[in-house]
Amino acid sequence: MASLQHSQAIKGAKVLMVGAGGIGCELLKTLALSDFQDIHIREDVTDWLNYKAANVFPVMVGWVFIKVRDGGDGRECSYEMLGLILYLIDMDTIEVSNLNRQFLFRQSHVGQSKAKVARDAVLRFRPHISITPYHANVKDSNFNVDFFKQFNVILNGLDNLDARRHVNRLCLAAEVPLVESGTTGFLGQVTVHVKGKTECYECQPKPAPKTYPVCTITSTPSKFVHCVVWAKDLLFAKLFGDKNQDNDLNVRSNDAARSSKNVDDVFEWGENEDIEQYGRRIYDHVFGYNIEQALSNEETWKNRNKPRPIYCRDVLPDIMTQRNGNNVDKTDDLLSASAMASLGLKNPQDIWCLMENTKVFIEALKLFFTNRRKEIGNLSFDKDDLLAVEFVTAAANIRAASFNIPLQSLFEAKGIAGNIVHAVATTNAIVAGLIVIEAIKVLKKDTESYRMTYCLEHPSKKMLLMPVEPFEPNKSCCVCSETPLSLEINTHRSKLRDFVEKIVKAKLGMNSPLIMHATALLYEVGDDLEEDEIANYNANLEKVLSELPSPVTGGTMLTVEDLQQEFTCNIHIKHREEFDEEKEPDGMVLSGWTQALPEKKDAKTSNGNGASTSKSLPTKPGNTEIDTEVKEISDGTVSPGTKRKLSEFSDGSPVDHSSDVDETRNNKKIQKHDDEDELVMLDHWDSDMSKKQRLP
Amino acid sequence: MVGEELTEQETALYDRQIRVWGADAQRRLSKSHILVYGMKGTITEFCKNIVLAGVGSLTLVDDRAVTEEALSANFLMPPDENVCSGKTLAELCRDSLNEFNPMVRVSVEKGDLTSFGVEFFDKFDVVVISFCSLATKKLINERCRKLSKRVSFYTVDCRDCCGEIFVDLQKYNYAMKRLDETTECELQYPSFQEAISVPWRSLPRKVSKLYFAMRVIERFEEAEGRKPGEICIEDLPAVLKLKKEICEAQSLNESHIPNALLERLVTGTREFPPVCAIIGGILGQEVIKAISGKGDPLKNFFFFDSVDGKGIIEDISDPTPKR
Incomplete structure (x- = not known):
């Protein structure tokens, strides 16, 4: 049986x-x-031996x-x-x-x-x-x-x-x-x-995870998430992270201020400076002075609400008492240092007022400088680091107050900053059961009965667990078939480093890449490289593409390879002068396999930029915690070319499902074929959409 | 907001799930009391899920001693005679469950489930029974219904690669959320007796075959005086004969209950761990929904068969309810 x-x-x-x-x-x-x-x-072993x-x-x-x-x-x-x-x-x-x-x-x-x-x-x-x-x-x-x-x-x-x-x-x-x-x-x-x-x-x-235009973060935030990104990726990184990293914290809408070399010095802590004074100075600079500077550019605020500069002395006139004294003594338990604890704030679900946020800001900064001094300069935001979460929450809230955006609790801010994905035991248990069922089929090589299964929150065609026949390989997938990609890039302005970071690592997901132009090696990562090779490759990284030893220009075919993954990809280079800063923030566009979804007329169709990605912020992939992958999406269309059968559905309303918070399958469509036929069709090729006609 | 706030410890432990159902639902969970009967694989999965979720208390009833069969789909008990001897299934499971979440009180109630009076069930918000005879299902369901407060009642059974859940929330009001719209809904659930009495003819054509098959098996075990699962391949001819009789009485085409399905249910009486995980997971979610008032509860049967991989909700209730 x-x-x-x-x-x-x-x-x-x-x-x-x-x-x-x-x-x-x-x-x-x-x-x-x-x-x-x-x-x-089985007691009858001989039967088995037969x-x-x-x-x-x-x-x-x-x-x-x-x-x-x-x-x-x-x-x-x-x-x-x-x-x-x-x-x-x-x-x-x-x-x-x-x-x-x-x-x-x-x-x-x-x-x-x-x-x-x-x-x-x-x-x-x-x-x-x-x-x-x-x-x-x-x-x-x-x-x-x-x-x-x-x-x-x-x-x-x-x-x-x-x-x-x-x-x-x-x-x-x-x-x-x-x-x-x-x-x-x-x-x-x-x-x-x-x-x-x-x-x-x-x-x-x-x-790709959702990213925000730089100027929205630096100058014109309109949502709380923008403030969190600013607090985490700019302010926190500036104060506690690597000082040498590029940081747009001081980019302002008026160019005059940008040229000022002195702005960076503001963030330096003078050895003799009282920590609270230092904290207040930073506070006034980022929430007061910078906002004043931004306001001076009236163009920006023509169609927007003007932000309000906030100065520390107005919110918190008196120097804070040294309540954190007992924390300093606890040298053995430095990570437990908490501004909330020393300020007597208990419930992380509470929304703090501006004064409380200001206190947390100053207190958290003080605790970093007194208790965790050694880490400063090397810190990166970690959602499990309470003090870091407290600092980012307070800073995001103060900025939100400045821009008249509703404040949020530490609990909410932590979820946004840490990219925390909602997770419960029951769904994991169900999914684990489904994995074992599929694994058994795989072990039995029961190819015909493989299914992809979706767990839904709301039943669709009476189903909470919906099996779908797996799709055939995508013939234009650059990973499992050898389809070349094409890349539009400004070969006179983009450096090899940009190409490596934004395309090879971020888009192609390579771990230890090797880049070749015909037989010339342009770049390579590995443990066994000679010093002169490393120096050579590092020099190449800083060169623009057209000035590499073997120049890369329009029409060049690059080969990118990851030896560990045994994955090779050919990329056809097309030169292009200009890119739209808002829509093409990378300054380059890879197409072929990761082709962007064509604009849809269908208002109900989600393409992954809606609610489904609201949780995925532009954080480094390593920081995201995702147990996950599914997201309900919308309805769909049927393409005659790629009909696929769904195991008998009994009624006809169109359903659609798709994936993940930051890995949304943009576009999986399930629709009833016609009223009599119980076949349900699936189509999911974004790239195919443009070529195919919809059924009436 | 209801009741007192969550403690810091609770907020830290339940962080990820509060992000799913909110602090309010978490508080309701922590005040709820659950009773379960039948400590086999599926119930074990369910218990794990709700103990992790942070219910107020969980009471286990199962006086049976440990057998190899009981161990087969159960991850709460070590296969060690020194640990298992002298203890009941419920006691062994309690010891493990207690470790899962120190904030949940897990206890054991000794005695025969059917001997507990109506007032016993008054202590609980949710009653879940597993591997019970038809008579026991009806009896416990009726006792829950006699109380002035609502006691949500569930039965769950897993056989071979299949599983079934029955839900009775009596009268249940909830807010149905779809995108930006919220609709107030009221559901009227039939009792188990009422549900299975609905004439098969009047059910929609597409009702899961498992529904019919499970009723045949249930009737067979009842008629033969067997315990649930006390059935084997030798019984198949008698089961098929019973199926024919019932189908004739109900004027249902026999093809709605495939013989192959009955054969699977007759021979594979053991639980299949992946199905336990799936059914225990769905049941856990439903109980959490019912307690917290968040989400659409299922009405009133759920079926899963790993052969086709579908997890289906069926509403088996009188199509012309008294209004």
Whole structure:
């Protein structure tokens, strides 16, 4: 029966799980339980030995699996331990905010490796399962194609696009099937990717995280999120991060001020300066003086509400008392330093008034300079660093007050700043169950029954769990087929560095790239490079494309390769002079595979810029925490060219689903074909949209 | 806003889920009391989910001793005789669940579920029973309905690759949110008895085959005096005969209950862990919705079959309700 078949398939299978977080914990548990599904179903071993299709048979004896190897004549048998063989990779350590859903972890495990603790926890209820944990990044070079080749299937429970793309490429190169998954709140999805049979994870373009035009952040914020981005990426980075990093904090709408070299000195802390005085000076500069400067450019405010400069003395006339005295003594517990604690603010859901925000601002800054002095200069924003969250919340709120934007609580600000994705245990459990079901099909090579499944928040055609047949590979996918891309770029102005950062790393997701023009190597990353090579490549990075040793101009074909991912891409270069600063902030446009979605006439269609991306701010990929991937989208259109059947739907309203907070599948469409026919059509190629006609 | 504020500890622990359902819902959860019966795989999954979610208390009822079958889909008990001997299923599960979330009080109530009087159920907001006979389902549902306050009642069963959830929220009001619009809705749920009494003819044509199949199995076990799941392949001919009789009585075409499906349900009485996770997850979500008042609750059956992969909601209630 079905369950027997499942367990036979899963026994002895070698499985790699990537991620031991929200989905990972649930998946590890369900996999481990599934391994022991049919504890007593077979007493008649000889019957099994008569089964000649394979010469390896799993038999359960007590709690231990034993593999019976048929010696050929059916008599000589050797025995060895056998069960599901699991490898588990996760680079993270356990945080308190994981404990509401990552049920294999306890308070006492906070700070320890997720992979290792998860293994130990599963061994408590399934002592004989083989689990090899790695507390490591899946992008580490030892997890190469050969490593991946040893597995029967890879199961992803990841939280970021970067790692998902990396694993996808390794799976393609190693020709190992991949089951991919993600959840957000009550939404979830599971997909199966088998090279040559179904689409790969990257066959559908993944929209880049939302970014905001620089001037919106620096001069004309209109939403709270703009203030958070300013507080985190500009002010926090300026005060506590790497001083040498470019920073637009002082870019103002009048050019006169920009040229002033002195503005940077404002942020220097004089050795003899009282910390509170320093804090007040910074406060007055960024919330007072800078706003005054911006106001002087009247053009900007013609059609906008003018901001109001805020000075510290007006909000907080008196010097704050030294309430933080006891915190200074706690040298052993520096990370627990909290402005809220020393100010007696308790509820993170409360919205602080301007004065409270001002106090938190000054207090947090003081605590950084007194308790965490050594870290200053190297800090980057971390949502789990309470003091950093407090500082950013206060700064964002003061700026919001200045621009007449409603203030928010620390809880909300933290969610925005940390890109925190909503997560609950139930969706992760459901998705884990679905992953195991698909993994079993993969192990059984039951290709016909592979499904992608969506977990919905609101039922669609009576379904909360909706299976869809997987799509065929996208023939124009630059990852799983060898389709060249084209890049419009100003070859006289863009440097090789811009190309590497904005295209090769950000868009193509390469980890250790190598760039070639015909046979000339322009750039390379690797551990085994000679010093002169490194110097040479570094020099190239700073050159504009047309001035490289082997000049790159319009018509050039560049080859970009990642040896670890075994992924090669050809890029056809087209020179273009001008780019729209707002719409094309990169100053270059890659097309072919990640083609932008054509404008839709359909107002209901979401293209990933609506609510679905509201949570994804322009943070570095490493900072995002996404357990996830699904997002409800809108309705759709049918393209005759790519009809696909959805397992029988019974009524006709169009549905549409799609992915992820920052990886929204822009455009998956499901629609009933006609009133009689119960087939439901799916189409999801953004790039195809322009070519195809809609059905009436 | 209701009641007192969440503590700092609660806010830190429940951060990610408060972002899903809000602080208000979290407070309601922390004041709710749940009763479960039948500590097998699906209920274990459900318990994990609501303990993590942070309900006020969870009471477990299951006096059975540990068997290998009970261990097969259960991750709360170590397969260790030294730990398991002398303890009931409920006691062993309590010990593990307590560790999941120290803020939730998990306790065990000893005794036979059917012997508990109406007043016993008054202590709870939610009652979930699993692997119960038809008679027990009806009995407990009726006891919950006799109380003046609403006690949400759920039954859950997983067999082979299939699972079924039944929900009775009696009269339930909620705000349905779609994009920017909010509509006040009132749902009127039938009891289990009322639901299964709805003539099959009057059900929509597309009702899940599992609904019919589960009713046949239920009737068979009832008629033969079996415990739930006490059925095997040798019973198949009798089950098929019963199916024929019921279909004739209900004037339903027999093709609505495929023999292959009945065969699967008769032979695969064990729970399949991935289905436990899925059904336990959906059930957890539904209970959280009902307690918190956030989200659209399902009415009134849910079915999942991993063979087709669909998770379907069916509304099995009298199409002409008394208004």
